[in-house]
Amino acid sequence: MYDVVIIGAGIGGLVCGCYLAKAGMKVLIVEQHHKPGGYCTSFKRRGVTFDAAAHSFGGYRYGILGRVFSDLKIEKRMNFTRFDPSDIVITPDCRISFWADLDKTIRELQKAFPDESKSIKEFFAFVLGPDPEAFSRRRSWTFKDLLNHFISDEKLKAIVSFPLFGNGGLPPSQMSALLGAQIFKQFILDGGYYPEGGMQALPDALSEIFKEHSGKMLFSRPVRKIRIKERKVSGVVLDNGDFIPARYVVSNCDARQTFLKLLGKRVVTHEFLDTINNMVLSLSMFILYLGIDKSANLSPPGSNVWLLFHYDLDKAYLSAKSGDFRNIAGYMVRTSPDKKAVLAFINTSFRSKNYWTLNKIKWTEALLRKLESEVFPGLSNHILHKEAATPYTLYRYTLNDKGAAYGWAGMPSQLAISGFRKPSFIQGLYLTGHWTTQGLGIPGVCYAGSDTSQMILRKEKHS
Amino acid sequence: MTSTVEKEIISIIADVSGFDEEEITPDKNFYKDLEIDSIKAIEITVAIEKQFKISVRDEDVPNITTVKQAVDLVNRLIAEKAE
Numbered sequence: 273m274y275d276v277v278i279i280g281a282g283i284g285g286l287v288c289g290c291y292l293a294k295a296g297m298k299v300l301i302v303e304q305h306h307k308p309g310g311y312c313t314s315f316k317r318r319g320v321t322f323d324a325a326a327h328s329f330g331g332y333r334y335g336i337l338g339r340v341f342s343d344l345k346i347e348k349r350m351n352f353t354r355f356d357p358s359d360i361v362i363t364p365d366c367r368i369s370f371w372a373d374l375d376k377t378i379r380e381l382q383k384a385f386p387d388e389s390k391s392i393k394e395f396f397a398f399v400l401g402p403d404p405e406a407f408s409r410r411r412s413w414t415f416k417d418l419l420n421h422f423i424s425d426e427k428l429k430a431i432v433s434f435p436l437f438g439n440g441g442l443p444p445s446q447m448s449a450l451l452g453a454q455i456f457k458q459f460i461l462d463g464g465y466y467p468e469g470g471m472q473a474l475p476d477a478l479s480e481i482f483k484e485h486s487g488k489m490l491f492s493r494p495v496r497k498i499r500i501k502e503r504k505v506s507g508v509v510l511d512n513g514d515f516i517p518a519r520y521v522v523s524n525c526d527a528r529q530t531f532l533k534l535l536g537k538r539v540v541t542h543e544f545l546d547t548i549n550n551m552v553l554s555l556s557m558f559i560l561y562l563g564i565d566k567s568a569n570l571s572p573p574g575s576n577v578w579l580l581f582h583y584d585l586d587k588a589y590l591s592a593k594s595g596d597f598r599n600i601a602g603y604m605v606r607t608s609p610d611k612k613a614v615l616a617f618i619n620t621s622f623r624s625k626n627y628w629t630l631n632k633i634k635w636t637e638a639l640l641r642k643l644e645s646e647v648f649p650g651l652s653n654h655i656l657h658k659e660a661a662t663p664y665t666l667y668r669y670t671l672n673d674k675g676a677a678y679g680w681a682g683m684p685s686q687l688a689i690s691g692f693r694k695p696s697f698i699q700g701l702y703l704t705g706h707w708t709t710q711g712l713g714i715p716g717v718c719y720a721g722s723d724t725s726q727m728i729l730r731k732e733k734h735s
Numbered sequence: 736m737t738s739t740v741e742k743e744i745i746s747i748i749a750d751v752s753g754f755d756e757e758e759i760t761p762d763k764n765f766y767k768d769l770e771i772d773s774i775k776a777i778e779i780t781v782a783i784e785k786q787f788k789i790s791v792r793d794e795d796v797p798n799i800t801t802v803k804q805a806v807d808l809v810n811r812l813i814a815e816k817a818e
Contacts, residue, residue, distance in 0.1 A: 404766055408776035409796040450773055688778035690750060710774050719774075727753040734755040 274300045274488075276728065277508050277518040279495045279534070282310025282670070283714055284705030285524030286478035287721030290344050293485035295729050300516065301487065302508065304494040309475035310524075310670050310705075311677070312714060317657050320612045321470040322561045325666065325677070327606055327615050328358070328576060329474070330463030331715030334400065337458075337465075340718050350477040351468040355574030355609065358464025361431050363580045368431055370460050377461070385428045395422040395432075399453045400461070407450040412684050415452025416444040430583035435460050438578060438604050439713055441555035441619055441678050443585035451682040451711065458715040466574055466609055474714075494671075498523070498534045498701065505700040508534075520700045520728055524721070527551075527680070527692055527707035528673045541697050551686060554712075555592060555619040556663030556675035560639050562614040563657030564607075570648050574609040578602065579647055592619040603639075605647070616643060620663065622674035628662035636660040678713070679706030693720075694727065702727060740787070740813070741806045747782045748802065751775050761803040779805075787813060 276292055278285045281303035293299045307313060311325040331337040332354075341347055357369035357377075366384045371377045378396055382389045398406070398418075410418065415436065419429045433444040436455045440447055467473035479489065490510075497509040498521050507517035523530040531540050531548055540548075564570065571577045580602040582588070588601030605616045616639065636658065644651040663675030672679075680686045689709045694702050704724040706712040711719050741761070749756045752769045765771040771779065780791055783805065789812040791799075799805045 404771060404773045404776045405797050405800075407773040408780050409793045411777045411780060450777065454773075688774050688781055690778055690782055693778075694750065696750070723753075730753040730755065734757075 274298050274516065274518040276300070276520040276522060277302060277516055278522040278524055278704075279498075279508065279530075280310065280524035280705065281305075281308035281475065281479070281489065281491075282524050282705055282717065283312050283475060283478070284717035284721040284724075285310075285522065286475055286482060287340055287344075287718050288522055288524065288704050288725045289487050290478055290482045290485065291722060291725035292728060293482055293487035294344070295725075297728075297732070299482075299487045300490065300518070301482070302490045302493050302495055302510065302516075304492065304671060305669055306492045307472070307475075308479045308489070308491075309472060311666070311672075312471050312475055313669075314470035314472035317659065318563060320563045320657065321472075321608070321610070322563075322613050322659075323471040323608070323615060324661065324669070325557070325559065326471050326714060328355070328463060328471075328574075329465045329714040330358070330460070331458030331718070332462060332465050334462045335458040335715045336719045336722065337715060340722055344478070344481050346477055346481070349480060350473050352465050352473075353468070353574070353609070355464040355466060357572075357575050359435050359460055359576045359578060360572070361434055361578045361580060363427070363431060363583070365427065366431075370463070372464070374461060381428070385425055388423055388425050388428055391422045391424070392428075395419075396461075398422065399457050407453070410449050411687070413449035414445055414684060415447040415449050418449040418453065419444055427583050430580065430585055432456065433585055434578050434580045434602065435576070435604075437585055437588065437601075438617070438619065440682055442682055443589040445586055446589070446681070446683050448682055448684040448687045450687065454711060454715070455713065459713060464574065464576070495525075495534060497536075498530070500535070500539055500698060503698055505698060520702065522702045522704055522724055522728075524703075524705040525707075526671055526673045526676075527703060529671060530703060530707075531695075535698070535701075539698065540695075544691055544695065544697065547689070547691060552681045552683065553674055553676040554678035554681045556622050556666055557617045557661075557677050558620050558635055558639065558663070559615060559617040559661040560636060560643075561657075561659045561661070562616070562655050563612060564614055564654045565656055566611065568607075568611075568614075568651075568654035570614060570651070570654075571605055571607045573607045573611050575606070577605045579605065581646070593621050595620045595623065603643075605643070619677070622663040622667070622676075625664050628664035632660060632662050635662070680709055682712060693724075738806070740809050741802070743786060744783065744802060744805050744809065747779060747786060751778045751782065759802060761806070762801055764801050766800060783809060789813060789816060
């Protein structure tokens with residue numbers, strides 16, 4: 273008998289598990305993949321380490337990561353560096369770097385947009401301000417509304433928004449103001465952190481801490497069912513039929529799967545089934561991995577370089593959604609700190625498994641040609657290895673519905689919906705990670721993981 | 736005597752904050768005592784709107800920082816709706 277079974281060893285599940293195990297609860301994490309991390313994993317080819325999806329993390333100085341790292345003593349087990357600048361946005365008109373030194377970033381933006389000098393400062397102050405009411409009042413605002421409130425220049429708005437598009441999958445006109453501000457604050461103004469040895473080091477460190485507090489882990493074991501008895505969870509059934517009893521179940525996996533498959537429609541209320549059926553998924557991505565030779569020198573190692581070819585992010589979203597990447601607004605390219613690997617990605621949406629199997633090579637070659645003709649002449653002469661992940665690949669490794677990269681799409685109407693954090697119709701069931709409508713990316717899922725553990729620990733205190 | 740509105744609001748806050756209903760007394764401050772952050776503040780506002788079928792105006796949000804204030808506001812909005 274476990275106190276808690278957590279489904280999914282992504283960062284959200286691991287953080288949640290660490291806090292619960294540290295507080296003395298008996299916790300099991302079950303993961304369908306053979307290693308921990310979810311979207312935060314690395315793999316090796318010909319001795320070179322490639323990050324699968326997440327390629328740096330943020331929110332250490334101003335965000336949740338600082339607190340989680342200190343609570344769980346992660347620094348003791350994992351070395352990490354902050355690359356400076358964390359992000360560089362390159363457009364047809366300018367090149368803006370986001371530095372660890374905030375004032376330097378502000379000065380650089382002011383120099384490129386002198387008419388917006390004052391508004392840039394005000395916008396930064398607002399985003400960094402710790403006022404919880406500010407967003408509650410603006411809960412129906414999009415990030416575009418927020419930008420319009422401070423900034424007039426459309427090019428500046430697009431420059432600020434493009435890394436958010438890549439990190440959150442929505443254009444500013446659709447992304448919630450809070451989510452956009454959080455991504456901007458945590459990923460961009462406080463981003464660029466990278467663990468020594470690759471992104472896998474983060475879930476590995478969390479797994480070690482979890483096990484040190486007597487947490488148990490099961491890998492390569494999909495969960496088949498969450499078992500319910502009298503509207504209360506009683507445990508989970510694994511793919512091999514084994515039943516594992518538990519007082520609490522935390523699902524850190526895909527929300528549709530949690531409700532429709534693991535629980536089953538009979539358990540979910542009609543009202544909530546309607547909610548689920550009306551929810552919009554976030555976009556997925558097509559990721560290109562390149563092993564490169566020493567002389568390649570493509571982009572500053574460790575910095576996320578955002579190449580933006582036009583400023584219309586609404587159009588960019590539509591072309592990403594339809595998968596017509598002849599019209600894409602741009603993409604992100606990143607050379608790994610060891611200068612051996614390049615990761616480039618564009619957002620797109622899932623089609624059929626068959627489509628991706630048939631078109632993976634076509635997309636790989638097309639993106640490669642685009643990179644070579646638009647950004648890195650002679651790129652193909654430096655390639656030692658090439659590989660790609662399609663939305664189907666993302667689905668296969670994580671079971672996120674349609675390879676959704678950020679959980680539910682982060683629109684104002686899909687923000688902070690209680691039922692996705694803790695469904696009211698079943699006792700003892702919690703969701704965590706990027707499907708909780710609370711946030712996304714590594715800072716978002718760390719927040720959710722830590723929040724879920726607090727919920728359970730508070731509940732325990734009173735029972 | 737605790738009103739129904741107060742009970743329901745306390746139940747929403749308990750659900751969002753994780754604090755036990757008994758700990759959530761009328762004078763408790765959302766931000767200082769109940770660890771409500773931006774996302775939870777939104778969740779509470781949205782849940783209150785849904786529960787009581789009212790819409791909280793943007794300018795009212797700064798006026799709901801304690802349980803009592805939230806109860807007063809909801810009572811006022813319900814009364815306004817009935818008029």
